Amino acid sequence: MAETVDAGFLVRWLVAVAEAVDREADRLTELDSAIGDADHGANLKRGFASVTETLAKEPPASPGAVLVTAGRQLVSTVGGASGPLYGTLLRRAGKSLGEDGEVTRERLAEALDAGVAAVSQLGGARPGDKTMLDALVPGVEGLRSSYEAARAAAEEGALATVPLRARKGRASYLGGRSVGHQDPGATSSALLLAALADTARTEEA
Amino acid sequence: MLINVPETVVADALRGMAAAHPELTVDVERRVVMRRDAPVAGQVALVSGGGSGHEPLHGGFVGPGMLAAACPGEVFTSPVPDQMVRAAAAVDSGAGVLFVVKNYTGDVLNFEMAAELAEDEGIQVAKVLVDDDVAVTDSLYTAGRRGTGGTLFVEKIAGAAAEEGAPLERVESIARRVNERCRSFGVALSACTTPAKGSPTFDLPEGELELGIGIHGEPGRERRPMMTSREIADFAVDAVVEDLRPSGPVIALVNGMGATPLLELYGFNAEVQRVLAERKVPVARTLVGNYVTSLDMAGCSVTLCEVDEELLRLWDAPVRTPALRWGR
Numbered sequence: 001m002a003e004t005v006d007a008g009f010l011v012r013w014l015v016a017v018a019e020a021v022d023r024e025a026d027r028l029t030e031l032d033s034a035i036g037d038a039d040h041g042a043n044l045k046r047g048f049a050s051v052t053e054t055l056a057k058e059p060p061a062s063p064g065a066v067l068v069t070a071g072r073q074l075v076s077t078v079g080g081a082s083g084p085l086y087g088t089l090l091r092r093a094g095k096s097l098g099e100d101g102e103v104t105r106e107r108l109a110e111a112l113d114a115g116v117a118a119v120s121q122l123g124g125a126r127p128g129d130k131t132m133l134d135a136l137v138p139g140v141e142g143l144r145s146s147y148e149a150a151r152a153a154a155e156e157g158a159l160a161t162v163p164l165r166a167r168k169g170r171a172s173y174l175g176g177r178s179v180g181h182q183d184p185g186a187t188s189s190a191l192l193l194a195a196l197a198d199t200a201r202t203e204e205a
Numbered sequence: 206m207l208i209n210v211p212e213t214v215v216a217d218a219l220r221g222m223a224a225a226h227p228e229l230t231v232d233v234e235r236r237v238v239m240r241r242d243a244p245v246a247g248q249v250a251l252v253s254g255g256g257s258g259h260e261p262l263h264g265g266f267v268g269p270g271m272l273a274a275a276c277p278g279e280v281f282t283s284p285v286p287d288q289m290v291r292a293a294a295a296v297d298s299g300a301g302v303l304f305v306v307k308n309y310t311g312d313v314l315n316f317e318m319a320a321e322l323a324e325d326e327g328i329q330v331a332k333v334l335v336d337d338d339v340a341v342t343d344s345l346y347t348a349g350r351r352g353t354g355g356t357l358f359v360e361k362i363a364g365a366a367a368e369e370g371a372p373l374e375r376v377e378s379i380a381r382r383v384n385e386r387c388r389s390f391g392v393a394l395s396a397c398t399t400p401a402k403g404s405p406t407f408d409l410p411e412g413e414l415e416l417g418i419g420i421h422g423e424p425g426r427e428r429r430p431m432m433t434s435r436e437i438a439d440f441a442v443d444a445v446v447e448d449l450r451p452s453g454p455v456i457a458l459v460n461g462m463g464a465t466p467l468l469e470l471y472g473f474n475a476e477v478q479r480v481l482a483e484r485k486v487p488v489a490r491t492l493v494g495n496y497v498t499s500l501d502m503a504g505c506s507v508t509l510c511e512v513d514e515e516l517l518r519l520w521d522a523p524v525r526t527p528a529l530r531w532g533r
Contacts, residue, residue, distance in 0.1 A: 033406045037281045037421035042401040046279075075318065079256075079282040084314035122314060169310050172348045173341050173423055 004102040009199065010066040011055050016195035018048035024191060031184040035171040039080060040184040047078035047086070063103050067094025067111075081169060082185065085119050085132065092118040109143040109150075116140055123168060130166040130178060132185035134158065139193040151190075151197035158182060158190040211400035215257045215277055222264060226527055229267055236284065237292045238264040239274040244298035249367040249376045250274065252292050253305040253360060255312055256281040258399070258500045259420055262356060265528030271364035272305075272526070280399050280500070281421045283311035289319035293328050301329035301373035303380060305359055307352025308336035309421075331373055333380040335359050337387040337508065339448040340417030340426055351419050354458050354497050354508030355387030358520075361529065365522035383516065388449040390441040391506035393418040393425065393462065397499050416440065420462070420499040420506075434469070438476030441507045446484050451511040454489040456520060457481065458508040463498035465505055470494070473505055489517055496528065 021028070025041030032040035051070045060066045071091030075083055093115035097103055103111070116136045125131045139154030159182065166178035169185070208214050216233055223231035230239040244250060253263045254276030263275035274292035278284035293302045302323065306316045313334065320330045337355030363380035371379070393415040396405035399422065406422030409415055414432060418425035432440070449455075459474040461467070474493045481488055489512060497506070512520065523532025 029402055033402060033422075037423055038399050038402045038406045039280070039282050043279070043282055076285050076287050079278045079285045079315060080311035081283075081309075081314055083283075083285060083311070084318055123310065168348055170348070170419075170421070170423060173351065173419060173426075175342060175426060177426070 004104050005063060005108065006102050007059065007061055007063050007066050009203065010063045011059060012202075013196050013199040014048070014055060014066070014070050015052050016199050017192055018052045020191045020195045021045050021048050021188065028184050028188055031182055031187055034181045035166065035174055035178045036184060037170055040082065040188065043078050043080050043082055044086075044188055047074045047083065050077040062097070062099050062101055063108075064094045064097030064099060067091065067097065070094075081123070082188070085123055088118050088122050089115040089136070091115075105147065106144060109140055112140045112143065125168040128164065129168045130161050130164040130171060130183045130186070131168050132183070132189040134161045134164070134183065135186040135189035135193070139189065143193070143196075147197040147200040150193045154190040154193035158186040161186045206398070206400060208400055211403075214400045215279060218257070218260070219264075219277070222527075229527075235291055236277055236288050237274055237295065238267050238277070239292065239296055240268055243273050243296040245273070246298050247300055247370055248273075248298055249300045249371065249373050250293070250296040250298065250302045251305055251360060251364050251367055251376075252276070252289060252296065252302050253356070254278065254284045254289060254292070254316075255307050255309075256283055256421070259498050261495075261528030262497045263360070266357070266360050266526050268524070268526035270368045270522060270524035270526070270532075271360050271529065280401065283309065283315045286315050286319035286322055289316060290322045290326070293319070293323040293330065294326060297328050301331065303363065303367070303373065303376050304330060304332040305356065305363070305380065306332055306334050307356055308334045308349055309351060310348050329373060331377040333359060333363070333377060333384060335384050335387075337384065337389045338419065339388050339390050339444050340419075353391060353420050354389040354460050354506050355384055355510065357458060357496050357529075358387050358456070358508070358510045359383045361524060362516055362519045365519035365524070368522065379516075379519070383510065386449070386511040386516075387508060388445045389506050389508040390444040391418045391420070391425075391462065391504065392416055392437055392441060393502055393504040395464065395503040397422040397463065397502035399500065414504070418504065420497060422499060422502065434473045435476045437505075438473060438480050438507075442477055442480040442484070445507055445509050446481075446486060449509055449511060451486055451509065453511055453513065454487040454517070455481075455509040455511050456490045456492070456517070457488050458496065458510075459491070459493045460497055460506045460508065461495040462502040462504040462506065463495060464501045464503040467494065470505060477507055490520060
């Protein structure tokens with residue numbers, strides 16, 4: 001595996017996210033209709049399709065610029081809570097990377113960590129509230145060790161939302177009835193980190 | 206469903222709205238509905254928006270005496286900040302803009318981002334959150350109460366104040382006062398079907414109803430065997446009155462969720478008025494109809510807004526929008 005990643009790697013990651021979201025859109029919507037409003041799959045599909053299109057038209061030069069562009073695009077096209085939240089995750093992470101042409105995995109983890117902190121601040125949620133943070137926080141922590149550790153930790157974090165009672169977002173309106181359902185936001189966050197690991201694996205091969 | 210394809214339902218509806226309402230400017234591409242005469246000199250402009258699927262909210266409330274602009278999002282998805290920034294820039298006369306925001310995480314975040322961007326463009330922006338749904342436990346540890354039927358009251362009454370030329374701080378404080386005095390409770394007799402999903406958002410068997418539902422097909426807090434109109438009115442009005450504890454007269458909104466006939470809504474209103482009389486709550490005005498809907502959901506909601514003389518006068522003030530129209 002390459003020691004550092006460049007702008008092209010991050011573009012390939014986001015393309016992989018778009019493909020994963022497209023593939024899993026129905027499942028995300030299904031999860032969202034159980035405890036939300038049945039739009040998560042369609043919204044992310046629209047957002048990441050537009051991210052892919054924008055990045056293909058004018059590929060930014062640095063990893064940071066790729067993430068900032070993608071984040072801005074998500075804010076402008078997704079709507080709902082996931083637009084501002086995923087948009088902030090990527091924009092803040094991108095800003096934290098600055099203009100460096102290549103970054104290490106550790107540096108990427110730090111940048112995503114800054115993005116996760118911004119998401120937590122914007123949405124007012126913490127781990128355990130049954131939100132995307134339940135996959136992102138362990139996933140980004142795992143990224144400090146390896147891409148595969150990030151995938152595994154995020155997936156585990158998403159599954160661990162099943163018994164939780166939602167304290168943020170639309171699922172919180174259900175009170176105790178949110179228990180027993182996997183959180184759609186945590187599920188899509190796990191897809192993001194799985195796509196990152198897939199991209200790294202492809203590079204390695 | 207009476208649609209072409211799910212992807213174009215919002216744009217199709219906006220094109221139809223433009224054709225039916227030449228008194229509005231409808232930007233189908235950018236998804237903004239505006240008063241054609243905006244900006245109106247010296248007037249504060251009310252801008253609202255939210256997911257589509259609640260029609261006539263919000264686009265049907267654009268016009269003199271109510272909203273200056275509305276920003277429709279995808280079905281049940283809040284609009285994006287770009288829409289509100291564009292709307293604010295188009296309708297601001299220099300007197301400032303009031304964002305009316307229903308309390309949902311997505312709406313709050315997108316309007317917050319929009320307010321920052323609009324302020325960067327030199328527009329004075331104030332925001333009011335609508336959170337009137339008593340079915341949601343209001344707690345520091347949840348997203349808080351949802352905005353539902355109270356939105357109509359905030360938009361109508363604050364819109365009347367703006368039409369009279371009240372300054373931004375005054376329009377904002379009236380909007381807040383209205384929200385504080387509004388409470389709602391909703392009931393679903395059937396789930397709704399979003400165009401994207403094509404099947405009901407939750408599973409509600411025949412012969413059961415869901416109490417305390419929101420307006421996005423979210424399941425409610427409790428399911429029971431079917432109740433009569435009389436029993437539903439007892440339950441819903443009690444829930445609202447116990448939370449509001451009005452000491453003066455109220456305006457009652459008996460609202461249909463989209464698929465309940467007016468015949469049934471008027472029958473339900475008779476029961477609502479009966480309960481209010483029993484609870485000794487005087488009713489100053491009543492509005493019955495489909496105003497804050499949830500696609501094809503069958504069911505209803507009750508909103509009560511406690512009013513003083515000023516709020517009642519502003520409620521009675523002339524309004525000229527596609528969905529609400531009286532006076533002059």
